[in-house]
Amino acid sequence: MSGPHGAHGKSRAVPDTIIERILARAAGLADVQPGQIVTCDVDMTVVIDVQFAHDRLADVRAVHDPDKVAVVLDHAVPAPTPRDAGHGAKARTFVAKHGIDRFYDVGRHGIVHQVIAEQGLVLPGTVVCCTDSHTCAGGALNSAARGLGPLEILQMLCTGQTWYRVPPTIRYELTGTKPAHVNGKDIFLTISGRYGDATDHALEFGGPGLASVPMPDRRTIATQGAEIGADFTLFPCDAVTEEFLAGVAQGSSYVPSDPDSDAVYAEVRTIDLGAVEPMVALPGTVINNAVPLSGLERTRIDQAFIGSCANGQLADLETAARIVEGRKVAPGVRLIVTPASQQVYLEAVRRGYVATLVEAGAVVTNSTCGACFGYHMGVLAPGEVCVTSSTRNFRGRMGSTEAKVYMASPATVAASALTGYIAGPDQLMEVAA
Amino acid sequence: MTSPLRVRGRAWVFGDEINTDDMYPGFAMKLPVSEAAQHMFDATRPGWPALVEKGDIVVAGKNFGLGSSRACAELFVHLGVSCLVAEQYNSLFHRNALNYGLPALTVPEARTLIDEGDVLVIDAVEGLLRNETRGAEHHIEPLPAFVVELVAGGGLINRLEAEGFLDRNDATTGGQP
Structure with missing residues (x-):
């Protein structure tokens, strides 16, 4: 592992997109190809309040690695119904039983994707999972983050692993400079309106214009990748990323996972940021x-x-x-x-x-x-x-x-x-x- | 017809981009599964759950299941739906279905081969779709071996129990995110 400015995970003969690089590392493989099914170690498994509606969490015999688990209450807090209140109670029992320190109960709570980023739990090169479809928000921080179903989170808690089909990548090459009045939302809606869905693909952003897109706007774009069916939405680890991480994850080691310049993409699309309008x-x-x-x-x-x-x-x-x-x-x-x-x-x-x-x-x-x-x-x-x-x-x-x-x-x-x-x-x- | 991978049932045909909020409305997340299931397709096909019979097959177009991780598959299973057929799935939704032990097959030309009400026989292992109503038989992409094993075993919960990760428990499950 290396800090900012460190080397990529491994040097390889076959060029990688961001998702290929991260999944290969997590699967312990030299290379992966689009379409390949790989079993990956999960770096951070995140459980949210609504998942405790799923009774079987109480039946977990042992959490694989409590240090790689966070529990965040977000969807229905403070509880609007007795049923929701019950989910909080189950969460408290669960974290106590399994010795999970990263517990964000009412008072330290917030929307899971925001909380785990603020807490420095989403790092470049890592695999992050949570049973909320907008977990892809973590892609703004160069993490292979995605939402999976509650049963899969249950499995990760037990085994520390999951599987992925390596998706082909659509690359968005950003040029120009983002105007001050334009938000990440406008960039995303430009893309979704123009190109439609990206089902079964990863999205990757880069290009000379990227430096003009601040972290909050990147987070908006990455979050909304779910709306067009993208499996992952990824940004490289650049100066903007490192500045954000210096504030939330000082001292943490991570593996910046940028694409190779000759990576193979399903498609490359250019967006002139200067031409994006509300x-x-x-x-x-x-x-x-x-x-x-x-x-x-x-x-x-x-x-x-x-x-x-x-x-x-x-x-x-x-x-x-x-x-x-x-x-x-x-x-x-x-x-x-x-x-x-x-x-x-x-x-x-x-x-x-x-x-x-x-x-x-x-x-x-x-x-x-x-x-x-x-x-x-x-x-x-x-x-x-x-x-x-x-x-x-x-x-x-x-x-x-x-x-x-x-x-x-x-x-x-x-x-x-x-x-x-x-x-x-x-x-x-x-x-x- | 005892295997979950060999099914026979009536087809319900839906369109493209059927989303999870349509299948599992947000407010229904406040309800137990049995009640939440009665609100499937409230927005676009109100009253549908009451018409579903055990064994029925849900057929859809492209990007089936766009949206959230909420466990729509569990509601389908509760209503007695035996199989999903779609021209294309959202990956999160697709994985959810298989993990709940619900076979979900990809048939790119599904809506040309199937009309609403057609009686279908599907073999997910052999990759066979017989439309009894039309008297036609088609080869389709079978489920991959590791998925066959998962579905045949009744889904991920059963597997985790069998592997000793979960205590066995007869309690009914609640709603899902």
């Missing part, structure tokens, strides 16, 4: 269903939501606070802001973002998955329209199946809350400050 996904799906905000017809909203593992980060709350500062949420509109973790919440309080948001008429909720999956804290009624910065716009995702969910960046969502229709910050001159 985007909106129309209700239902992000796949081939996103349009530039500038081309969207006037769309009235009932609710605006900023949160989730995709866009509940400190940078997202800062963006929202700057836009709503000194203004008011439009009559008849609810602006709900859910920080992605207690740590994000605390920092947003310290910096005054929470005060600014509440003064504008926003509701700032507890850190949880909450409204994103239509479970609590901002569920939609039939006929309502929401613009969200969260992860999914499936029909019924955020509540009623008769509600409509549009998706956009935190800046667009914040501006929309002020105007009462889907709009960008540049349209705020139309409403009184």
Whole structure:
């Protein structure tokens, strides 16, 4: 293992994409090829509250390696129902029984993908698994992170291993410079709208423009890879990655796992960051269903939501606070802001973002998955329209199946809350400050 | 027809990009499996669970199961669905199905070969699809050997029990994420 600036895992004759390099190392193989099925050691297995609905966790005789396990309560905390409260109780019993130190109970909680990144548990070159589909967020930190089903997490707890089919990689070559007003969400929706799904593939980002994409935007993009069916969404380990890790994982060793320059890709697609504009996904799906905000017809909203593992980060709350500062949420509109973790919440309080948001008429909720999956804290009624910065716009995702969910960046969502229709910050001159 | 890998049943045909939130609505995660199963396809095909009979086969188009890790397969199993056939799966959903002991076959031309209500016989080991209604027989990609073993054994829980990783327990399982 080596720290930043260290060598790659191994030197090989056959060039690797990022996912090939990480899975080969985890499988103890010199090389892997797309389509190959490999058994990998898992570096971090993460269990969340809802998985404790699965009774068999209580029947685990011995956890393979408690140091490679974290338990995070996120989906339904503090518990909205007695059933959810029971999941927390089971989690506490489980961590005590197996001697798991990395337990993020109510008070230290937050959305799992945010918490494990903040805690330095997602490192370059590692294999990370959790039974939440947005575990791919960890790809922003050069980790082969993905969501798998609850039974597979159970198996990993017991054996420390899982299997993968090595996916072919689609490479996104970023050129130009990301404009300040463009969010990772806009980059992602540009891709999903233009290229559609990436089922059974890994996505890999790189190119000369990547340096202009900050970590929060990378996290948004990596998180949302799940929406287009990508198995993994990976970024290289560059200066931006190392700066982030210096803050959360000082002293940890890791294996930067960058692609070889002659790696073989299923396809290489170039995105000119300078040409990306604010985007909106129309209700239902992000796949081939996103349009530039500038081309969207006037769309009235009932609710605006900023949160989730995709866009509940400190940078997202800062963006929202700057836009709503000194203004008011439009009559008849609810602006709900859910920080992605207690740590994000605390920092947003310290910096005054929470005060600014509440003064504008926003509701700032507890850190949880909450409204994103239509479970609590901002569920939609039939006929309502929401613009969200969260992860999914499936029909019924955020509540009623008769509600409509549009998706956009935190800046667009914040501006929309002020105007009462889907709009960008540049349209705020139309409403009184 | 005692093996989970050789099934006969009526086909229900769904479209492309059927997502997990449609199969397993968020609010249903507050319910036990038996109740959650009654809300499958609330958004797009309300009332469907009441029409399902034991042995029925669910057929879908491309990108079947896009979305979350919630264990939709467990709801299908609860309703008595014996097999999934799709033109393409989301990998997370596909793995979930097999781990719950539900055979899930990939048939790229599924919706040309199968109409809703057709009676199908599927052999997942031999790779055979017989559409009794149409009187047609097709060779399909069989499940790989390691998957056959997993499904034949009743899924991952049974395997973990057999290998001594889990205490045996008759308690019913609850909902899934």
